Amino acid sequence: MPATVDAEGFLTDPAQWDEGLAEEIAHENGIPELTPRHWQVLRYMRETYLTTGSAPTIRTLGKASGVPIKELYELFPKGPAKLAAKVAGIPKPRGCI
Amino acid sequence: MAIEHQAPVLAAEERPAAIERVAVIISKGSLEGVYPGLIMANGARMEGIEADVFFTFFGLDAIIARRQGRLKVATVGNPGMHMPTLIGALPGMSWLATRMMAKKMEKLDIPPVGEFVEMISDSGAGVWACKASVDMFGLAERDFVPQVDGVITVGEFYEKAAGGQIVFT
Numbered sequence: 613m614p615a616t617v618d619a620e621g622f623l624t625d626p627a628q629w630d631e632g633l634a635e636e637i638a639h640e641n642g643i644p645e646l647t648p649r650h651w652q653v654l655r656y657m658r659e660t661y662l663t664t665g666s667a668p669t670i671r672t673l674g675k676a677s678g679v680p681i682k683e684l685y686e687l688f689p690k691g692p693a694k695l696a697a698k699v700a701g702i703p704k705p706r707g708c709i
Numbered sequence: 710m711a712i713e714h715q716a717p718v719l720a721a722e723e724r725p726a727a728i729e730r731v732a733v734i735i736s737k738g739s740l741e742g743v744y745p746g747l748i749m750a751n752g753a754r755m756e757g758i759e760a761d762v763f764f765t766f767f768g769l770d771a772i773i774a775r776r777q778g779r780l781k782v783a784t785v786g787n788p789g790m791h792m793p794t795l796i797g798a799l800p801g802m803s804w805l806a807t808r809m810m811a812k813k814m815e816k817l818d819i820p821p822v823g824e825f826v827e828m829i830s831d832s833g834a835g836v837w838a839c840k841a842s843v844d845m846f847g848l849a850e851r852d853f854v855p856q857v858d859g860v861i862t863v864g865e866f867y868e869k870a871a872g873g874q875i876v877f878t
Contacts, residue, residue: 614713690757
């Protein structure tokens, strides 16, 4: 079964996500390889979304994921919060912060 | 697993060109004067947009080490507060309004000014102080927080802003 994404490339159903798909979405978005540091962020994002119903802000991400903000921007160059959400298979975060 | 697009992505030529860089000017020193610019700059970086923040006039308070943590909400001369001027002028009013706003912001996960400037700097945005204002207020580089990348002239600011949008707050 193919995974369905919206016009911006976010999965419409987080349950369709798996690690192979994450690699695929990452490649499509200019991340050549998902390193253990990427996975640390992705797992934190997914876990937060699945338990609280919303994606963490970049501030929380920087404080609680164990990956500081500077590194987040290196790992996910075109906007960490959104790109990480996309790769993690959760909806686009809609916060302003 | 294959990826299937639910809605067709609009062809590139049908969309207006995306904003690729912004230069945000922060010229006011009240809390409500500083936050919008910080939010715009941080929001730009979150979208992968290059950003520079230029602090000028009283906006400099947001990057002056001894003042950064003491910015206040203006309760006088601020019709948006919906508070009679004489009430707003009572001792402690500005402090109270500032504390209330800080509480609400913390709830929304909006950081205090110092942490926000640090976040913006860590996101790769440039943080600049305006030379004319620095000279006027008799300030020196040592007065600023470490995130400040330099004191620059208006001309240098425009160079940095080249090819992008300028947001004045």
